[in-house]
Amino acid sequence: MNGGDEVVAASADPSLPLEWRFSQVFGERSAGEEVQEVDIISAIEFDHSGDHLATGDRGGRVVLFERSDTNNDNSNGARRDLEETDYPMRHPEFCYKTEFQSHDPEFDYLKSLEIEEKINEIKWCQTANGALFLLSTNDKTIKLWKVQDKKIKKIADMNLDPSRTVGNGTIASSSNSNITSSCLVNGGVAEVNNSLPPRGISSLRLPVVVTSHESSPVARCRRVYAHAHDYHINSISNNSDGETFISADDLRINLWNLEISNQSFNIVDVKPVKMEDLSEVITSAEFHPTHCNMLAYSSSKGSIRLIDMRQSALCDSHSKLFVEPEVAGPKSFFTEIIASVSDIKFAKEGRYLLSRDYMTLKLWDINMDSGPVATFQVHEYLKPKLCDLYENDSIFDKFECCMSGNGLRAATGSYSNLFRVFGVSPGSTETSTLEASRNPMRRHVPIPSRPSRALSSITRVVSRGTESPGVDGNSNALDYSTKLLHLAWHPSENSIACAAANSLYMYYA
């Protein structure tokens, strides 16, 4: 995994097209293995430093990965450091750290509603005291988790022999039952207090704690933010002030303080007086990365609204509206459905905003609300097939998008476990299509000098596929059920983590 060519790649001009390579896979499926529904990954998120990666799955579990190629990993000590000085690793590599059950299936008895345990989103919070903090949410409940390496401790040298304690009936009850013991202790001590010698009693001793060198990560739920959403939570986002976060459901956005779990403030409410008048729902929401007062949310009608929390306590009126200017031409039944924005992400500096709808990826400049700066076709070849996609409900799939730390590229997923990377800087024509497998480039020969973006190789694959329907050149079925919905870009390096069903694939360039 290391060699001269990588050094060249790393030092190359950042605007040159990237050559993507496979880095790692977790939970790879062996041939013929059935994917369990609960194992399907439903959320991926890097932390701010890029040293940790979290995934959530439909079974309510959160799995944490830790970067294993950096020097700041002190768990393995000096040997790794020495190895790395000899063979510096050039791209992020992660290893499994821990996992925990974040959410369990629940039943809302008042509404006769089953609440799935599926993790809808994970967001990392500020690291404190060497412990990791993250928020995870399912449809209804958000939880704050703390994950910390704990050294295993053993207690030795007690005043009372535990074995003797067990033998003695009255003492046993005192150490097992909390009530009797506190009575005994309280009552007993009062008598002794007066007779204590001024210099203390030498026969008493404190328990000795023996700390072993082994440590293991322990996850503890610190707070539960519940009962604030009537509809399904689609996103959560941390504020740059480090003390608040938002949670958005179909019709409302609530603002929380991380330390207060029993109250939240409703800041956006798009619920119409009569539910029959409902024409638009919130699909995604995110805080601006640096301006604590700004947040953006997207809607099912394809619009993105930027709101300023300084202006008013209830931000029902937006300060800026971003919507694609209407194109003249025939409108089909599907026009509105495919306009629905499935995900928005701010770029690191906060000036640009990435949005994904069913067919395209769009880049917006928040200073320009007349239309997107750039539009990228993700899978234009599906246009004639919208009818089929509607019938099998695929048209409602919610694809995520992500942006590189330097803001030069963006990535988003498609069907057949493909994902696409676009150069978004002005003048860039970079486009690549990768498959979430050990061999990401097998479908695609990158031709950076290709004049038109729309004519990517994927089109050819599909046109060939139409000759023998549903089968592409690699005789893999063009499968709507293998969709790559979730992916994340490393905050500082060119590394992408993406989920293909239950497997987590990582690529670097």
Next chain:
Amino acid sequence: MAMVDEPLYPIAVLIDELKNDDIQLRLNSIRRLSTIARALGEERTRKELIPFLSENSDDDDEVLLAMAGELGVFIPFVGGIEHAHVLLPPLESLCTVEETCVREKAVDSLCKIGSQMKENDLVDSFVPLVKRLAAGEWFAARVSACGIFHVAYPGCTDALKTELRATYSQLCQDDMPMVRRAAASNLGKFATTVESTYLIAEIMTMFDDLTKDDQDSVRLLAVEGCAALGKLLEPQDCVARVLPVIVNFSQDKSWRVRYMVANQLYELCEAVGPDCTRTDLVPAYVRLLRDNEAEVRIAAAGKVTKFCRLLNPELAILHILPCVKELSSDSSQHVRSALASVIMGMAPILGKDSTIEHLLPIFLSLLKDEFPDVRLNIISKLDQVNQVIGIDLLSQSLLPAIVELAEDRHWRVRLAIIEYVPLLASQLGIGFFDDKLGALCMQWLQDKVYSIREAAANNLKRLAEEFGPEWAMQHLVPQVLDMVNNPHYLHRMMVLRAISLMAPVMGSEITCSKFLPVVVEASKDRVPNIKFNVAKLLQSLIPIVDQSVVDKTIRQCLVDLSEDPDVDVRYFANQALNSIDGTTAAQS
């Protein structure tokens, strides 16, 4: 394993349980840390217990919180002030945990200890601790550091003082907003200890930076700093440095900052003094009263009376009253409600004529408000207006408002107005009450909602206290006793409840002549629930009436009940009988 002497056994358990798996037992041990310390003696407490606790900072938050509190009062157990420094290490590690309430408690305890320490100990151990926390790797330590500067600073040498000021200035510019927030909220406290020469030169510079912070949450904490710093500065410096900041804040982009200004207004006015309040803060306040954001108007409206008290009546009438008029018809019910809760207090400030001319129309319009809270708030402060202009001018609008509230479909509203009936009665006088409100009081006694019936019964008692037993005898008792024939057993039960509340107020004679016959009659009710309530009621009447009445009437009635077929009736009857025997035995 050591064998422990019998008398020491409880303490041995207590010590062992410091490390028990059960958090309740650990908590119990920590809360009795002083007992453990006394058992170990001062020296071993210093050398063993305290280091042991320092290692303990990864325990559960509840345990840490208790420990942080205990350590704050631990000086006597380590051997007095000269050994106080041994308590610093465990508190230092508690200052770095991520749970805010634990950190705050630890900071509290550090301040308690630090303020008692001798100067050279302070310099030797406390100041280095402050510096370590302020340079902490994680924000939690730096947040805690902000809260203890004011304890460390006064005893320092000049060189150290300079260093501490520089460190605090750095904390004010920390990358983490949490640290800047802590620096902002503690700046006032720190400033009280800093010499006045540095106040202007250094503290005000830090303050200026904080007031320009990008994060709204930092700026809004700086608002509180305005009041604190303003009081420390010379008046002319305050006008030059703090006043412009307040005026700026009152026009801040963020409504939350403006809300803070509205909320802190009184303190800010105190800081800048009456003259500047009149010239500069009146326009600022008027802007806040007319703010776009309802939350800001709510906060501002709630301060109307307090603010006007700082002005002369002419200024209040000229500048504030027009705003108040607007607010009384504000689109937000919460603004009107906030206004209604304080506006009556303006009457004494403006005096009789101005109140009649300017405020009365506002009172009347608020009394007709569609939102019950607004009306309730006006009614609850009636006494303040009564003293100035008398009640007559209001009474015409008052009655319909009261009646409407009394019949509101929300029981909480009805409950709220019942609470105010004794106040109304005392303000309006007996005559008004008899005519208009008496019937309402009886109507509440038959409300559908239990809480209302209960409150109504209580209300009768308070009225009887207010107007005296004689009046109650005429106006309350007959009506209540009439209800005893109500076909609904719950209403009959309310009569018993009312009797039990009123009997102590009405006295022995009325109880025997009026209440007791009714109660005895009720003991023959067909509903067991009534019957055992009779038994309970009789028990409560025993101390009120004469022994002869007890022997003659009550005992017989209870004996009858004690042979009732219903087990609960028999139980309560026997209880009451026992208590009769108990009192008789005690007397004889």
